[in-house]
Amino acid sequence: MRPLLSAEQNRHRKDYEGAPTMYGKALDVAFKSLPDTEGTTLVARIKSLQDLGKIPVSLAEMAHGLRGIRNDATHGIEPFTEKEVEELAEATKLILIYLFTLPGQIASLKKRNASK
Numbered sequence: 001m002r003p004l005l006s007a008e009q010n011r012h013r014k015d016y017e018g019a020p021t022m023y024g025k026a027l028d029v030a031f032k033s034l035p036d037t038e039g040t041t042l043v044a045r046i047k048s049l050q051d052l053g054k055i056p057v058s059l060a061e062m063a064h065g066l067r068g069i070r071n072d073a074t075h076g077i078e079p080f081t082e083k084e085v086e087e088l089a090e091a092t093k094l095i096l097i098y099l100f101t102l103p104g105q106i107a108s109l110k111k112r113n114a115s116k
Helices: 002-012 018-033 042-051 057-075 082-114
Strands: none
Touching (some): 002 018, 018 042, 018 057, 042 057
16 A cells, blocks of 8 residues: 555654654545445544444544544644654554454454364
């Protein structure tokens, strides 16, 4: 995913203004790509996934928090610190793992267990 790659490159270059915006974009693009997600805004898509039971409340709350951070990065005056960007990176990756990696890993495990 190009926005995540850009965010990671910005973080490694210590561009603490660009990285948060790109992590936010990575979430936005990820949520848009999920089937059955409704809404034209990230707020609506997060709520849609929560209402559909695709993400737990705790993950929806985290996504809303990251959305707010992205808005601060885009419209705020103060740059982010290295620690803040590291935490943002970790939280973003956790959400992406939950949405895209874990379902495949679970399906693979079920398939292996069914063949025993």
